[in-house]
Amino acid sequence: MFISSFKSSYATAVLFLFLFLQLLPTLKSRAQEKADKHVNLDSVVVTSTRSERNVADVPMRVTVISRKQIEQSGLIRLDQILFEQTGVQLANNHGTGPVIQGLSADYIMIMIDGEPLIGRTNGTLDLSRINTNNIERIEIIKGPSSSLYGSEAMGGVINIITRKAGKGSGLALDGQYGSFNTINLGVNASKRWEKASVQLDANRLSADGYSLNPASLVPSVPPRKDYTFGSKSEWFLSPAFKAALSLRYFTRNQQDVREAKQNGKVLMIDSDRDTREVNVFPVIYYQLSNQHKFQLRNYYTQFRYEDVMVYRDSGADFEKSFYRQTLNRTELIYDATLGTKHFLTAGAGRLVETMEAKSYEDLKPFLSWYGFIQDQWTPLTAFNVVAGLRYDKHSEYASQFTPKVSAGYKLNSWITMDFTLGTGFKAPDFRQLYIIHHNPTAGYSVLGTGIAKTELKKMQDNGEIAEVLIDPARIGSVKAESSVSYQAGAKIKFYDPLRITLGLFRNDISNLMETSYIAKKTNGRFVSSYFNLAKVVTTGFEATASWMISPAFQLEAGYMYLSARDKGVLSKLEKGDIIRKSESGGPDIKVSRSEYGGLFGRAAHTSNLKLAYNNKRHKLDAYIRGIYNSRFGVADLNKNGILDIAKEYAKPYLTCNLNIGKTVLNQVNLYSGVNNLFNSTQKDVPFIPVRSLCFGLRYNMNSKT
Numbered sequence: 001m002f003i004s005s006f007k008s009s010y011a012t013a014v015l016f017l018f019l020f021l022q023l024l025p026t027l028k029s030r031a032q033e034k035a036d037k038h039v040n041l042d043s044v045v046v047t048s049t050r051s052e053r054n055v056a057d058v059p060m061r062v063t064v065i066s067r068k069q070i071e072q073s074g075l076i077r078l079d080q081i082l083f084e085q086t087g088v089q090l091a092n093n094h095g096t097g098p099v100i101q102g103l104s105a106d107y108i109m110i111m112i113d114g115e116p117l118i119g120r121t122n123g124t125l126d127l128s129r130i131n132t133n134n135i136e137r138i139e140i141i142k143g144p145s146s147s148l149y150g151s152e153a154m155g156g157v158i159n160i161i162t163r164k165a166g167k168g169s170g171l172a173l174d175g176q177y178g179s180f181n182t183i184n185l186g187v188n189a190s191k192r193w194e195k196a197s198v199q200l201d202a203n204r205l206s207a208d209g210y211s212l213n214p215a216s217l218v219p220s221v222p223p224r225k226d227y228t229f230g231s232k233s234e235w236f237l238s239p240a241f242k243a244a245l246s247l248r249y250f251t252r253n254q255q256d257v258r259e260a261k262q263n264g265k266v267l268m269i270d271s272d273r274d275t276r277e278v279n280v281f282p283v284i285y286y287q288l289s290n291q292h293k294f295q296l297r298n299y300y301t302q303f304r305y306e307d308v309m310v311y312r313d314s315g316a317d318f319e320k321s322f323y324r325q326t327l328n329r330t331e332l333i334y335d336a337t338l339g340t341k342h343f344l345t346a347g348a349g350r351l352v353e354t355m356e357a358k359s360y361e362d363l364k365p366f367l368s369w370y371g372f373i374q375d376q377w378t379p380l381t382a383f384n385v386v387a388g389l390r391y392d393k394h395s396e397y398a399s400q401f402t403p404k405v406s407a408g409y410k411l412n413s414w415i416t417m418d419f420t421l422g423t424g425f426k427a428p429d430f431r432q433l434y435i436i437h438h439n440p441t442a443g444y445s446v447l448g449t450g451i452a453k454t455e456l457k458k459m460q461d462n463g464e465i466a467e468v469l470i471d472p473a474r475i476g477s478v479k480a481e482s483s484v485s486y487q488a489g490a491k492i493k494f495y496d497p498l499r500i501t502l503g504l505f506r507n508d509i510s511n512l513m514e515t516s517y518i519a520k521k522t523n524g525r526f527v528s529s530y531f532n533l534a535k536v537v538t539t540g541f542e543a544t545a546s547w548m549i550s551p552a553f554q555l556e557a558g559y560m561y562l563s564a565r566d567k568g569v570l571s572k573l574e575k576g577d578i579i580r581k582s583e584s585g586g587p588d589i590k591v592s593r594s595e596y597g598g599l600f601g602r603a604a605h606t607s608n609l610k611l612a613y614n615n616k617r618h619k620l621d622a623y624i625r626g627i628y629n630s631r632f633g634v635a636d637l638n639k640n641g642i643l644d645i646a647k648e649y650a651k652p653y654l655t656c657n658l659n660i661g662k663t664v665l666n667q668v669n670l671y672s673g674v675n676n677l678f679n680s681t682q683k684d685v686p687f688i689p690v691r692s693l694c695f696g697l698r699y700n701m702n703s704k705t
Helices: 002-037 066-075 079-084 430-434 452-461 565-576
Strands: 061-066 088-092 096-100 108-112 135-142 156-162 171-177 180-193 196-207 224-236 242-261 265-287 290-309 316-340 340-358 366-378 385-392 398-412 415-426 436-438 444-446 465-468 480-493 498-521 526-548 552-568 607-616 622-629 653-663 666-675 694-703
Touching: 061 066, 066 079, 066 135, 066 622, 066 653, 079 088, 079 135, 096 108, 180 694, 340 430, 444 452, 444 498, 452 465, 452 498, 452 526, 526 565, 552 565
Parallel strands: 108 156, 444 526
Antiparallel strands: 061 135, 088 096, 135 156, 171 180, 171 694, 180 196, 196 224, 224 242, 242 265, 265 290, 290 316, 316 340, 340 366, 366 385, 385 398, 398 415, 415 480, 436 444, 465 498, 480 498, 498 526, 526 552, 552 607, 607 622, 622 653, 653 666, 666 694
16 A cells, blocks of 8 residues: 555656656766866754764755855744745744644754753744844754654754854844834854853844734734843863853743624733743763763753733733743763764653643643664765664653664765655643643633543533533543654755755654544533544655855755645545535535645645855845745635635745845945745735835954954
8 A cells, every 4th residue: 555655656756866867977977067166065964863964974854054044034033944945834823833744843843952942832832932143053854853852853853053152252243123113133242262162142023013904903913022042151171071051041022912702792802921931951071082972961941921811991801821831851862983884872861841731730740761872874985874763751651662764875976865764753742631721712622631531520510511422431541643754865966066955755644633522512612632533644755956056146946745645534535425515505515535635734835946146256145035835725614624625725825035235344244135025925824924124234253362
């Protein structure tokens, strides 16, 4: 079944890839004469293997976004940066989160300097919390990474590497003013001594927000005021010992307006939301010898969210909600160089996670122990293998083994093939196990599996339940979601200025957690809980190209095709078990397989085109980017449970962003930009802003003494 499906999905792409590779020697010989004119340096990455490696030598799907690219774009938030990347789609679900290879934000781990961020709402970690002011580079690993990073890395990892002190002293100032009274102010200061260094950063971002519907009092994007403070220090205690400490503090306030329906009337609700986040990350490094190194890491983070809602007319309380989460992780990592062919990384750790929220009662901490091992083996100069295995033992679900193996083979000086077979898992979170949520405006309820039986009994005793739809005895513990991933690709370097990457992927996900109705309430609404129901398959093709046309011009292009489908739905379609109501009032219509649009929120076709201009003589630069998304499903309007009619799709969109900069006095860069040049907006894509302008100034000073 898998083989036939794989062949049918990829036969054309594989044939194209094969024929293309046959033509490469001819193309290579014609282009080789230009090879000495340009230099295209490869980036160093750490996320894919937990060790520094040249990105060209990593046999995995890796994207690196440099500090230079971030500054040249003029963008100030992480979600804006990721929106422009090949293979990354954004979705809005209680915040803006990434979708990688068809897997939603629930399955993508977001990290800062290798440590996870917390504070997800409905599975989504809002990327707009992260300002680009202190980012050195961003590394994106596509595909399962649970063998190194555990749960939440089933679909991939986005690791934000922050700045650290360079030689001597440094000072960087950045100020930007834009549409909707957007003000972004940032400062970075650093100093390095013989045996110590320190880097400090601060950022303030505020904006008035806006509404896509002028007739509505509810803003599409509410006003915001963000502050971020951070520091990174190092102490070189001896040739063998080094200590480091990273600190980060984030706070946000948002004033919002919402609508609530009560007794047939629409009432306006004022909302005052506060978010706070703290990260503390000390590390001790010990180098026993050049071949044996240790790291002892401890990471503590706390996330707090409070929302106070009051009636606009009376000022009386409508609802107060809060959410507090902490995570404390201690980890020991050992790196060993074994001869000339093996680099071994092993680690073990303990993680404690706690949560308090209005929707949860008497939560006990989550406790997990884990260990992992990985070997980077280079048996031949042209062939390397990265194999790893991780074991997780959790207090609330069954133990997990997650192996992964990747291999890269250098066919010749310009073609490298890579293959990956890996597994991943996503553990049930506090929400799925212990949530007790009774929506006061819509009237529905959601119960976690760990408390559903007892809470449903309470609701029955209180006369709130009209009908039980699922026997409470069937509501039990849920399993971790799991995946098996297959990836294959090629990295092609005709000559230094022109590079192409091609990749195929398939992810088979089992035990996907979904909500199902378990009871009907006396108010006509429903009570839901979580079950392991669905099996999903995502397949696709990805291609990127980078061409240094001349010393001043660089062209980049990217494309991804994605198919994300529920296997259970496909089976029902084959049997003719899914129907929809006729819009003309005629008999019900059986939905055909060709009408099935797959999972909601995934575009089948995405692409981007970027042109960068850098005139070193006149110290002038420009960066223009176009991003295209085909249509994608947003709502099940005909209530048959799947995406199958045109009205259920959001329209395709094309956006264009432009930034122009000029350096004066060697250290000052003046820039201006426009995002969404053609004002391509729609209500179903709230993370795309209306057309906005910005003007900025950037100052950099570095002293080597």
